[in-house]
Amino acid sequence: MTGVSTPPTPVNEPVLGYAPGSPERASIRQALAAVTEPVDLPAVIGGRARRPAGAEFTVCAPFDHQRVLGRSAESTAADAHAAIDAARAAAPGWRDLDFDSRAAVLLRAADLLAGPWRARLNAATMLGQAKTVQQAEIDSACELIDFWRFNVAFARQLLAEQPPVNAPGVWNRTDHRPLEGFVYAITPFNFTAIAGNLPTAPALMGNVVIWKPSPTQQFAASLVMDLLTAAGLPPGVINLLPGSGPEISEVLLASEHLAGIHFTGSTRVFQQLWATVGANIARYRGYPRIVGETGGKDFVVAHPSADVDVLRTALVRGAFEYSGQKCSAASRAYVPQSLWRTLRDGLADATQALTVGSVEDFGNFTSAVIDGRSFGRLRTALDRARSVDSVQVLAGGTVDDAVGWYVRPTVLVGSDPRDEIFTTEYFGPVLSVFVYPDDGFGDILTEVDAATPYALTGSIIARDVDAVARAAHDLRFAAGNFYVNDKPTGAVVGQQPFGGARGSGTNDKAGSMANLARWTSPRSIKETFVPPTTVDYPHQAPDPG
Numbered sequence: 001m002t003g004v005s006t007p008p009t010p011v012n013e014p015v016l017g018y019a020p021g022s023p024e025r026a027s028i029r030q031a032l033a034a035v036t037e038p039v040d041l042p043a044v045i046g047g048r049a050r051r052p053a054g055a056e057f058t059v060c061a062p063f064d065h066q067r068v069l070g071r072s073a074e075s076t077a078a079d080a081h082a083a084i085d086a087a088r089a090a091a092p093g094w095r096d097l098d099f100d101s102r103a104a105v106l107l108r109a110a111d112l113l114a115g116p117w118r119a120r121l122n123a124a125t126m127l128g129q130a131k132t133v134q135q136a137e138i139d140s141a142c143e144l145i146d147f148w149r150f151n152v153a154f155a156r157q158l159l160a161e162q163p164p165v166n167a168p169g170v171w172n173r174t175d176h177r178p179l180e181g182f183v184y185a186i187t188p189f190n191f192t193a194i195a196g197n198l199p200t201a202p203a204l205m206g207n208v209v210i211w212k213p214s215p216t217q218q219f220a221a222s223l224v225m226d227l228l229t230a231a232g233l234p235p236g237v238i239n240l241l242p243g244s245g246p247e248i249s250e251v252l253l254a255s256e257h258l259a260g261i262h263f264t265g266s267t268r269v270f271q272q273l274w275a276t277v278g279a280n281i282a283r284y285r286g287y288p289r290i291v292g293e294t295g296g297k298d299f300v301v302a303h304p305s306a307d308v309d310v311l312r313t314a315l316v317r318g319a320f321e322y323s324g325q326k327c328s329a330a331s332r333a334y335v336p337q338s339l340w341r342t343l344r345d346g347l348a349d350a351t352q353a354l355t356v357g358s359v360e361d362f363g364n365f366t367s368a369v370i371d372g373r374s375f376g377r378l379r380t381a382l383d384r385a386r387s388v389d390s391v392q393v394l395a396g397g398t399v400d401d402a403v404g405w406y407v408r409p410t411v412l413v414g415s416d417p418r419d420e421i422f423t424t425e426y427f428g429p430v431l432s433v434f435v436y437p438d439d440g441f442g443d444i445l446t447e448v449d450a451a452t453p454y455a456l457t458g459s460i461i462a463r464d465v466d467a468v469a470r471a472a473h474d475l476r477f478a479a480g481n482f483y484v485n486d487k488p489t490g491a492v493v494g495q496q497p498f499g500g501a502r503g504s505g506t507n508d509k510a511g512s513m514a515n516l517a518r519w520t521s522p523r524s525i526k527e528t529f530v531p532p533t534t535v536d537y538p539h540q541a542p543d544p545g
């Protein structure tokens with residue numbers, strides 16, 4: 001069938017609670033217990049699993065780094081060439097398949113994930129990425145299901161868009177073609193949903209994809225690949241290459257068939273990729289689409305009218321859930337002097353009270369950071385914070401890597417608003433607080449806007465409506481996702497399309513029609529029913545007499 005079908009209307013997947021005695025708690029316990037021996041995490045090229053020839057790497061549980069979950073290997077230039085060939089071989093069949101059949105693969109994957117695969121993928125995300133059951137549920141179950149279901153509905157709307165006007169005797173149509181070539185999807189460690197969405201969004205629009213997940217997310221990524229295969233994804237449509245990336249990028253970014261990059265990760269890596277594409281621009285058959293969502297230094301601004309309980313909760317949840325390893329995490333807060341007197345002790349106590357440990361103990365609020373590299377970076381930042389006169393450690397500040405990569409949730413208070421604690425993305429459980437005079441609200445908004453190169457997420461906490469309006473106005477370009485009286489994390493597909501601008505990315509809003517539009521190259525078709533058969537125009541006729 002082609003054309004006019006209506007896919008099921010998407011609704012957000014309900015978030016399960018995992019309370020004691022619930023069926024979901026029993027099934028996640030079972031799925032966690034089933035992860036015993038390390039598994040092989042291969043490349044998948046043209047539907048075939050194969051072990052890349054590069055150096056082996058292991059995927060460990062970050063909260064227990066001696067526990068090996070899986071073994072993989074660095075993909076090589078030869079793997080990259082093979083993936084390009086496989087993708088190109090799959091392209092004609094996939095793009096010519098009708099939209100409904102492509103969409104059905106993702107809808108089937110969503111239903112499998114909502115049902116029999118839910119506990120397995122959540123367990124893999126918990127163990128491999130150190131997510132608590134709640135953080136895994138909102139990511140590897142709900143958000144990924146939502147991406148797949150909502151994208152189908154958005155894609156259907158996009159494909160239905162046709163020229164609104166037809167001149168007499170003419171029929172105008174838009175053919176929403178996929179891109180010519182392959183899309184290179186590069187995904188971060190912190191969200192299984194993002195890893196699943198970045199290759200599948202271009203695929204839904206008829207593109208073929210080469211997907212390189214983060215090595216530290218490879219345990220869950222391999223399961224997502226298995227799930228897509230179980231849902232009927234044909235061989236070669238998405239080709240998975242494990243590893244750190246530079247060697248395969250040498251090949252993929254130099255290929256004339258590179259049609260797009262779908263990236264989420266750090267600003268630094270995205271800028272490198274963009275620069276390489278720029279340097280290679282004469283090689284390509286077309287201009288590659290470059291879509292990237294990157295880093296942030298996300299703010300919470302409190303007004304003197306803020307409710308202190310709302311503020312404290314937004315700060316603790318926003319900064320410390322998943323140990324601050326969300327691009328959206330609250331990492332700098334601006335609090336008026338009068339409120340700070342009330343907030344200070346409660347914030348310190350709430351932070352000290354957070355339980356940090358294994359994700360298999362459901363009593364823990366959060367767990368370890370992702371790996372030794374991140375641990376080392378955070379340890380250096382905390383050592384520095386202790387040595388700088390303008391910074392005080394209000395809570396936390398300690399680290400311990402004996403068993404896992406543990407960094408205690410930390411609150412720093414700084415008196416220099418341009419110190420690196422207010423400008424650098426640490427990507428860990430570190431919240432920096434700046435206390436401003438109560439009559440300096442306007443000035444602090446200017447500072448929040450100017451302090452960092454990023455513009456990803458931010459919140460205003462206030463009861464005064466004029467303060468909310470002023471912040472929304474003055475910070476209009478400081479965040480792509482702006483929250484009023486809420487934490488700056490936790491965007492929901494279909495409700496708060498996610499993405500930031502400035503140094504935070506191209507703001508193509510993951511899980512939206514805008515994003516899907518980047519993976520199509522429209523062709524305008526004009527059909528004339530009774531074409532002219534003479535060349536001359538009326539003005540060429542001689543004047544009478």
Ligand SMILES: NC(=O)c1ccc[n+]([C@@H]2O[C@H](COP(=O)([O-])OP(=O)(O)OC[C@H]3O[C@@H](n4cnc5c(N)ncnc54)[C@H](O)[C@@H]3O)[C@@H](O)[C@H]2O)c1
Pocket residue numbers: 186187188189190191194212213214215243244245246249264265266267269270293294295296326327328425427456498499500504505
């Ligand atoms: N804006 C968003 O939506 C969003 C969402 C999640 C994470 N992030 C950002 O991601 C970062 C954390 O994730 P991360 O540590 O995985 O980021 P990262 O930039 O270190 O890695 C991202 C991906 O790029 C790969 N990579 C690195 N060099 C490469 C190369 N030369 N060629 C190909 N691939 C290469 C990595 O292996 C990984 O798969 C933070 O900066 C965070 O803010 C942003």
Ligand SMILES: N[C@@H](CCC=O)C(=O)O
Pocket residue numbers: 190191325326327328488489490491492498
């Ligand atoms: N979309 C997620 C953040 C993704 C980045 O890590 C949120 O809104 O918290």
